[in-house]
Amino acid sequence: MLFMTQNILKNFVRPKATRAYPFVVREPFENFRGELVNDMDKCIFCSMCAKKCPSQCITVDRTTGTWDCDPYACVYCSVCVDSCPVNSLSMKNQHRKPAVVKEPLLLKGTPPQPKKKTGARAKASGSETPPADRTAPGGDDTPKAE
Amino acid sequence: MARTIIPFGPQHPVLPEPVHLKLVVEDEIVKEAVPALGYVHRGLEKLVQIRDYHQMIQIVERVCGICSCIHAKAYCQGIETLMGVEVPDRGRFLRVIWGELHRVHSHLLWLGLFADAFGFESVFQQFWKVREKIMDMMEATAGNRVIISVNVVGGTRYDLSPEQLRWILEGLVEVEQGVKALQKTMLEDYTVKARTVGVGVLTREQALELGAAGPTLRGSGVAQDMRQLGYSAYSDLDFEPVVETGGDSYSRSTVRFREVLQSIDLVRQAIARLPEGDTRVPVKGNPEGEVVVRVEQPRGELLYYIKANGTKFLDRCRIRTPTFANVPPLLAMVGGLELADVPVVVLSIDPCISCTER
Ligand code: SF4
Ligand code: SF4
Numbered sequence: 061m062l063f064m065t066q067n068i069l070k071n072f073v074r075p076k077a078t079r080a081y082p083f084v085v086r087e088p089f090e091n092f093r094g095e096l097v098n099d100m101d102k103c104i105f106c107s108m109c110a111k112k113c114p115s116q117c118i119t120v121d122r123t124t125g126t127w128d129c130d131p132y133a134c135v136y137c138s139v140c141v142d143s144c145p146v147n148s149l150s151m152k153n154q155h156r157k158p159a160v161v162k163e164p165l166l167l168k169g170t171p172p173q174p175k176k177k178t179g180a181r182a183k184a185s186g187s188e189t190p191p192a193d194r195t196a197p198g199g200d201d202t203p204k205a206e
Numbered sequence: 207m208a209r210t211i212i213p214f215g216p217q218h219p220v221l222p223e224p225v226h227l228k229l230v231v232e233d234e235i236v237k238e239a240v241p242a243l244g245y246v247h248r249g250l251e252k253l254v255q256i257r258d259y260h261q262m263i264q265i266v267e268r269v270c271g272i273c274s275c276i277h278a279k280a281y282c283q284g285i286e287t288l289m290g291v292e293v294p295d296r297g298r299f300l301r302v303i304w305g306e307l308h309r310v311h312s313h314l315l316w317l318g319l320f321a322d323a324f325g326f327e328s329v330f331q332q333f334w335k336v337r338e339k340i341m342d343m344m345e346a347t348a349g350n351r352v353i354i355s356v357n358v359v360g361g362t363r364y365d366l367s368p369e370q371l372r373w374i375l376e377g378l379v380e381v382e383q384g385v386k387a388l389q390k391t392m393l394e395d396y397t398v399k400a401r402t403v404g405v406g407v408l409t410r411e412q413a414l415e416l417g418a419a420g421p422t423l424r425g426s427g428v429a430q431d432m433r434q435l436g437y438s439a440y441s442d443l444d445f446e447p448v449v450e451t452g453g454d455s456y457s458r459s460t461v462r463f464r465e466v467l468q469s470i471d472l473v474r475q476a477i478a479r480l481p482e483g484d485t486r487v488p489v490k491g492n493p494e495g496e497v498v499v500r501v502e503q504p505r506g507e508l509l510y511y512i513k514a515n516g517t518k519f520l521d522r523c524r525i526r527t528p529t530f531a532n533v534p535p536l537l538a539m540v541g542g543l544e545l546a547d548v549p550v551v552v553l554s555i556d557p558c559i560s561c562t563e564r
Contacts, residue, residue: 063390064328070387077335089342091364093349114257114264137264137355142363151349 093136094155098127100169102148109140109149125171130164131156209237214548216245222319223559225552231545239540241533247563251523258518259285259493263357269525270561271352272315273503275308278357280501281523283437284512285359288493295481297361298439302476303374304348304356305438306469310381311340312504313462313469316556317392320459323553324401329391336384339377346370361486371477378470385466392463402456406539406551409453416538419531420506421465422555425458427451432502443475455554462556465504492518503528505556527561 079086088094105125110118117133118140120126141149209232216224224245230238253265266281267274279301286293293301318333341351347370348354356362366374392398408418413426423430424447431447433440448464450457493514501508506528513522532555539551 063395064326064332064388067332067387067391068328071332077338089346089349091347091349092345112261114261135264135268135353136350137353138349138363139261139264 088153088155090153092153092155093138093151095152096129096131096134096136096140096165097150097152098129098167099148099150100127100167102146103127103167103169104146104148105169105171106145108143108145112139112143114139122171125169127167127169128164132162208232212545214239214552218549221549221552221557223557225557225559227540227548227552229540229545229548234545236540236543236545236548239537241537243533243559243563245563246560248560250564251525254520254523256519259514259520260359260518262520262523263359264355266523266525267353267355269564270503270527270558272312272558273308273505273508273561274353275304275356276501276503276508277525278355279305279438280499280508280510281512282357282359283501284497284499284510285493285514287497287499288495288512288514289359289489289491291360291487291489293361294484294487295439296365296483297485297487299442299476299480300362300364300366300485301357301438302440302443303366303473303480304344304354304362306473306476307340307344307374308354309469309504310466310473311337311344313466314340314385316462316504316553317388317459317466320550320553321392321398323549324398326391326398329388332384332388336381336388339381339384343374343377347374358486360489361484363486365485366480371480375474375477378473382467382470385463385470389463393460399456401547401550402454402459402554403452404454404456405547406455406543406554407453408535408539410451412538413453413535416534417531418506418535419528420503420556421448421458421461422506422532422535424449425461426453432500432507435500437499437501439476439479442479443472445472455550458554492516493520505529505558505561506531525564527558527564529555529558529562532557533562 105120105122107120110120114137115133115135117130119128138151141151209230212229212231214229215221215226226242226245228240228242229236250265250269254262257265263278263281266277269277314333314337318330321329321333344354345351347366348356348364356364408426410427413423413428418426427449429447429449434447445468448461448468450460494516496513499510508528509526511524512520514520536552536555540548543551
């Protein structure tokens with residue numbers, strides 16, 4: 061027992077090893093893979109990320125222009141980020157907030173269209189670059205079954 | 207008292223993992239132990255049929271969280287052998303650095319849990335406090351604390367900058383001091399010795415006969431360590447397997463304790479000799495053929511058998527984990543023990559049941 065006593069006594073004068081968590085938060089590391097984000101203005105709906113994803117949690121629909129990721133099936137491996145040809149995917153270094161409802165990540169964008177259709181589409185939507193928008197919490201877009 | 211069967215696990219206060227043993231006891235003395243495996247079987251090997259060989263890297267990492275990096279390394283090595291890919295030198299050394307950091311964190315985790323098994327809570331917390339520094343290193347350099355996902359077929363995904371290397375070396379000084387401060391407690395303390403010396407003895411002959419692996423084997427006096435094969439960059443680094451001859455729980459914990467210091471030394475050597483250059487080479491095509499890979503995991507020898515058919519899906523990926531090899535020696539150790547010593551002895555092989563049952 062006496063050998064450990066030295067350590068215990070030293071611990072009294074050392075700074076604490078733990079933080080008062082919700083009040084004191086450590087700065088996240090720069091490279092931490094916390095949350096997957098997609099810049100929908102850049103995305104060209106090539107489905108490369110969906111093909112490479114080991115957990116198969118991304119669904120890309122070119123016709124409706126949606127990019128859907130189930131963050132609860134994602135393992136944050138960053139393989140999709142590495143495989144995106146236009147670098148529209150990235151990882152935020154902040155992890156997702158705890159949630160009480162499962163909220164899928166459903167992003168909308170404009171899929172590239174054949175030339176003649178682009179004009180008609182832009183007129184219809186009234187803007188050249190529709191902003192990416194996230195579904196409201198509790199929206200009934202159910203994440204795909206695992 | 208007549209013979210009774212006492213179930214040990216799958217949920218047990220001291221066990222981090224769901225090992226299940228049926229203990230046949232007579233007067234609190236264990237006469238026999240019957241293992242029941244399969245509680246956390248997930249069928250990961252089957253996934254080779256629906257996930258391509260690149261995606262399998264992330265899957266084999268999840269065979270075992272604690273040694274994920276080494277699973278991925280073994281798997282990638284196998285695919286690289288099949289495809290004739292030569293990993294660049296820097297990639298080989300980086301694999302050693304991350305692999306050894308993984309070993310340090312795994313052994314520190316185990317040393318803590320082992321202390322917990324014989325009820326020494328302050329040592330338990332102290333080891334985990336030291337380990338936190340290693341977790342920070344992995345998170346800062348590879349993006350995650352445990353499943354760092356750095357290996358790809360052809361090398362490593364990330365590189366370490368000179369600042370990061372310096373920071374790792376500084377951190378290791380702290381870790382080494384922290385571990386050495388616990389050396390006397392772990393290796394010389396009266397109460398610790400009372401619970402571990404002479405408990406769960408596995409002789410050298412038994413260890414060889416029953417096919418023990420890793421620290422369990424080395425704790426019984428057999429100097430066998432898969433790193434001697436010189437895979438990754440181990441052929442360029444100096445190290446000797448850590449061997450103890452007692453064969454009891456105390457020897458196994460001593461082996462692991464010394465291996466922590468050895469791994470710190472290996473990381474230092476690898477950083478000192480880290481060559482410049484690329485960390486990975488691009489890989490094209492699909493693997494074909496059969497290969498067996500053996501690497502040293504914190505718990506012992508890990509074996510991968512991979513059979514590929516020239517398509518992007520493999521035919522077979524068989525994983526034999528060290529705990530699987532250590533179950534028969536464990537059964538031999540448990541026979542004749544007092545019931546109260548069983549948790550200590552079970553933990554002394556560092557059981558990783560998720561690994562075993564895949
Ligand atoms: S995120 Fe990148 S990889 Fe995925 S569909 Fe869009 S452009 Fe393709
Ligand atoms: S981080 Fe990995 S698991 Fe998550 S969406 Fe990307 S590829 Fe899939």
